[in-house]
Amino acid sequence: MARNYWLFKSEPSEFSIDDLKNRPNQTESWDGVRNYQARNFMRDDMKCGDLGLFYHSNCDEVGVAGVCEITQEAHPDHTAWEKGNKHFDEKSSPENPRWVMVAVTWKETFPRTVTLDEIKAHPKLQNMRVAQRGNRLSITPVTKAEFEIICKAARK
Template identity: 50%
Template sequence: MARSYWLMKSEPAECSIDDALAAPHATVPWTGVRNYQARNFMRDAMRVGDGVLFHHSGCAEPGIAGVAEVASGPRVDPTQFDPASPYFDPKSRPDAPRWVLVDVRALRKTRLLTMAEMRAHPELAEMVVLRRGNRLSITPLTEAEWRLVTEVLRPAG
C-alpha cells in the first residue's frame, strides 16, 4: 500500500511536539478526537508508517511544529468511558465504542511553519487546513503538499 500523509492538530497545552518527543519512545496516543470524519480517517485510512505533520492549534500562533508518523493501528479511545475526562461520551458503551485513537510517534521538532507562511505558497492553496471554515483536527495531505512542507521545514545545511 502507498504511504499516506496527514496533518494532525493538537493544542500545545494538551500535547505539544515537545511533549510527544519527551514521551516514552516519542509516542503518544491521539486521544479525544470527537468528530466522525476525523475518527473515520484514523479507523479506515491511516496505516502504520504514514507521515504526519504535527500542527499546533488553539494557541497564539498556530502552525506546523514537527514531523511525526502513525505508529499503530486504530484502537478504542479509553477517554470516552472516563467520566472525569473532558472527552467522556456518555452515549458510548464499551460493547459499542464510538471513538478510536492511533499512536503517533514524533520524529522531529521543526521551526513553526505558520498559517500565513503556508498561505504564501500557491502550491498549498488547496491544502485542507487552509480552507475557510475547516475545523477538522485530522486532514489528509497530498504527496505534493507533504513534500513541499517537509522541504520548507528541512534544516539548513
C-alpha cells in the same frame, strides 16, 4: 500500498510536538477525537508507517511544527467511557466503542515552524484544508506533495 500523509491539529498548551518528544518511547495515543469525519480517517485510512504533520493551533505561532509517524492503527478510545474524563461520551462503551484513537510517535521537530501564513501564501498549498477558512477538522489528509513542500520549507 503507498503511505498516506496527514495533518494533526493540537493546541500546544494542551499537547505540543515537544510534549510528544518527551513521552515514553516518544509515543502518545491520539485520543479525544469526537468528530465522525476525523474518526473515519483514523479508522478507515490510517496505517502504520503513515506520516503526520504536527500542527500547532490556537497559539502564538500557528503552523506546522514537526512530523510524527503512525505506529499503532485505530483501536477503541477508552477515554470515551471513563466517567469524568474530559472526552467522556455516554454513548460509547467497551462493548460498543464509538470512538477510536491511533498512536503516534515523534519523528522530527522542525528547526522552525512553517506558519499558516506561509501555507496560505504558497501556490501549491492552497488546497490544504487547514488553509481554508472556517476549517475545524482536527485530522485532515494531505498529499505527498504538500507534505514534502512543508518539510522542505521548514529547512529554509
